[in-house]
Amino acid sequence: MNARRHPGQRYPGQRAGLTKEQVIATANDVLADGGFGALTMRAVAERLAVAPNALYSHVANKTELVDEVLDATLRTIREPATDDVEAVLREIMAETLTALLRHPDLMPAFLARQGSRGPHARRLGDIMAAALERVGITGSDAVEARRVLIVYTIGFAAFAAGPPEGNPVPLDELQHNFASGLQWLLAGILAGRC
Amino acid sequence: MNARRHPGQRYPGQRAGLTKEQVIATANDVLADGGFGALTMRAVAERLAVAPNALYSHVANKTELVDEVLDATLRTIREPATDDVEAVLREIMAETLTALLRHPDLMPAFLARQGSRGPHARRLGDIMAAALERVGITGSDAVEARRVLIVYTIGFAAFAAGPPEGNPVPLDELQHNFASGLQWLLAGILAGRC
DNA sequence: AGCTAAACTGGACGTCGTACAGCTCAACGT
DNA sequence: ACGTTGAGCTGTACGACGTCCAGTTTAGCT
Numbered sequence: 391m392n393a394r395r396h397p398g399q400r401y402p403g404q405r406a407g408l409t410k411e412q413v414i415a416t417a418n419d420v421l422a423d424g425g426f427g428a429l430t431m432r433a434v435a436e437r438l439a440v441a442p443n444a445l446y447s448h449v450a451n452k453t454e455l456v457d458e459v460l461d462a463t464l465r466t467i468r469e470p471a472t473d474d475v476e477a478v479l480r481e482i483m484a485e486t487l488t489a490l491l492r493h494p495d496l497m498p499a500f501l502a503r504q505g506s507r508g509p510h511a512r513r514l515g516d517i518m519a520a521a522l523e524r525v526g527i528t529g530s531d532a533v534e535a536r537r538v539l540i541v542y543t544i545g546f547a548a549f550a551a552g553p554p555e556g557n558p559v560p561l562d563e564l565q566h567n568f569a570s571g572l573q574w575l576l577a578g579i580l581a582g583r584c
Numbered sequence: 585m586n587a588r589r590h591p592g593q594r595y596p597g598q599r600a601g602l603t604k605e606q607v608i609a610t611a612n613d614v615l616a617d618g619g620f621g622a623l624t625m626r627a628v629a630e631r632l633a634v635a636p637n638a639l640y641s642h643v644a645n646k647t648e649l650v651d652e653v654l655d656a657t658l659r660t661i662r663e664p665a666t667d668d669v670e671a672v673l674r675e676i677m678a679e680t681l682t683a684l685l686r687h688p689d690l691m692p693a694f695l696a697r698q699g700s701r702g703p704h705a706r707r708l709g710d711i712m713a714a715a716l717e718r719v720g721i722t723g724s725d726a727v728e729a730r731r732v733l734i735v736y737t738i739g740f741a742a743f744a745a746g747p748p749e750g751n752p753v754p755l756d757e758l759q760h761n762f763a764s765g766l767q768w769l770l771a772g773i774l775a776g777r778c
Numbered sequence: 779a780g781c782t783a784a785a786c787t788g789g790a791c792g793t794c795g796t797a798c799a800g801c802t803c804a805a806c807g808t
Numbered sequence: 809a810c811g812t813t814g815a816g817c818t819g820t821a822c823g824a825c826g827t828c829c830a831g832t833t834t835a836g837c838t
Contacts, residue, residue, distance in 0.1 A: 402818040403802025431795060440817075443796070447816050452795065498692030501742040537743070538765035545739025548695040549731070571732035571769060578768020596787040597833020625826060634786075637827070641785050646826065 399439060406440045410448040413438070414458045418493075421459065426495040429456070460500055461508025463489050469517050476576055478521045482514065483543050483572055487565070490547035497548030515540075525580060535579045542575060543568075593633060600634050604642040607632070608652045612687075615653065620689040623650070654694055655702025657683050663711050670770055672715045676708065677737050677766055681759070684741035691742030709734075719774060729773045736769060737762075 400406065416437050421429045431452055435442040449455045467489055470481040490497060515536060522532045546568050550559065594600065610631050615623045625646055629636040643649045661683055664675040684691060709730060716726045740762050744753065 400818070401802085402800065403816085404818085405803070405816050408816080430793085432793080441819075442794095443798095443819090444817055446796075495696070498696045501695060501739065502689065502692045502745055534761050534764055537761055538768075541739040541743050542736055542765070545695065545735040545742070548692075548739075548742075549735050551696055567728050567731055570728055571736070571772070574732075574769050574772020575765060577772060578765070594787070595833080596831065597785080598787085599785050599834065602785080624824085626824080635788075636825095637788095637829095638786055640827075 406438065406444065408438060408440065408444070408448060410458075413445055413448045414455070414462055417455055417459050418462065421493055421496065426499070429459075431455075456496075456499055457503065457508060459493075460496065460503070461510045463493060463496070464508075464510035464514060467510070467514060475521045475525050476580055479518065479539065479576055479579075480572060482517060483539055484565075484569070486514065486543050487547055487568055490544065491550055491561075494547060494551035497544060497551055501544050501548055522579075527579070538575060538579070539572075542571060546571075600632065600638065602632060602634065602638070602642060604652075607639055607642045608649070608656055611649055611653050612656065615687055615690060620693070623653075625649075650690075650693055651697065651702060653687075654690065654697065655704045657687060657690070658702075658704035658708060661704070661708060669715045669719050670774055673712065673733065673770055673773075674766060676711060677733055678759075678763070680708065680737050681741055681762055684738065685744055685755075688741060688745035691738060691745060695738050695742055716773075721773070732769060732773070733766075736765060740765075 413434065417429060417434050420433050420437060424433070431445055432442045434455075435445055438444075445455070449458065464486070467482065467485045470478045470485075472478055472481070490500070518536050518539065519532055522528070522535055527535060546564070550561075550564055607628065611623060611628050614627050614631060618627070625639055626636045628649075629639055632638075639649070643652070658680070661676065661679045664672045664679075666672055666675070684694070712730050712733065713726055716722070716729055721729060740758070744755075744758055
């Protein structure tokens with residue numbers, strides 16, 4: 391029940407009581423409703439019933455806003471509760487895919503930023519690194535393995551967006567497809583180690 | 585020695601003698617010089633010393649222009665001259681990566697279009713399908729395998745672009761990294777088949 | 779020779795991100 | 809209790825973008 395007033399309700403100096411979290415959450419809503427093309431400073435501002443430039447009090451620029459939305463997408467992902475290294479990796483990548491699929495058309499931006507640099511992305515990276523370390527994969531090998539898995543996962547999510555035209559590739563087929571490739575990658579990464 | 589006159593040299597009705605190929609090639613140059621952000625109808629037009637809207641005689645809109653540039657990137661890739669199926673796939677993906685790396689920051693757009701629909705992209709797809717068929721991989725299995733390989737390759741190319749900030753990841757490391765993952769995928773795809 | 783369709787120019791519209799200046803209210807030190 | 813200050817807003821505006829419309833000319837066909 392978000393009170394959606396028209397703008398111009400406030401005179402200069404009056405505050406709207408925004409927070410950075412609200413701005414990010416609203417950007418998320420706009421994205422969900424209208425896709426990446428609809429994600430506009432002005433659109434977000436309108437939903438919040440503020441002037442467009444009011445957002446710049448909470449966000450440096452649009453790039454940062456997108457980064458923030460990107461990282462927020464990964465917030466819900468939890469560390470798998472298993473000891474099996476392969477299972478940990480498989481689950482966390484699958485969860486990541488699911489999370490990313492909530493905003494498929496954000497993936498190009500995501501990929502361009504190498505999977506976001508925010509705290510949640512870093513957390514996932516750490517979980518992966520820890521899992522790999524437990525089977526003796528460290529240093530540049532670990533970097534390599536992580537990179538391969540991340541690229542693969544984000545790539546798949548981006549692929550799911552696809553062009554508006556044509557067959558959107560059914561979701562379950564896509565997930566099955568994802569699982570196959572992931573299995574191969576994990577087999578390669580963990581070959582002879584567990 | 586491209587005559588680079590300022591615009592306004594021509595009066596209405598006079599022709600500049602453009603071709604669609606010229607427009608695409610120039611778009612390519614703009615991209616190479618200034619990155620994706622610089623790829624603008626107006627910028628392309630300026631290089632060609634025509635008014636911005638003159639481009640619309642040769643291209644429907646910017647989306648089509650980008651698609652065209654995307655597909656042109658794959659033009660140079662030739663079919664590998666081997667009988668070994670694994671080698672064919674490995675080489676063609678490696679060549680694709682090299683081609684794509686010429687415009688890393690175009691990759692997000694590329695991925696969003698599921699690897700472009702143009703004739704050259706289709707040709708590569710056919711080569712892959714033929715190779716897979718020779719080891720008995722057909723139907724949905726073949727689709728799956730192709731998808732995994734394409735997503736992986738484009739993903740890697742996109743990754744190479746990365747943010748302007750920070751370490752750009754050295755090229756040879758990236759290629760070695762790519763080769764590792766590719767090897768794993770191929771092993772999985774071809775397991776017990778050749 | 780005449781006609782038509784295509785290739786341009788000039789100008790404009792609507793939208794975008796964002797800078798600048800001013801207003802005003804909440805929080806704080808005294 | 810009261811200035812002071814700085815943060816959160818509004819209004820306005822700028823420059824760049826994609827693209828449409830209306831003209832003008834020319835190439836090519838009949």
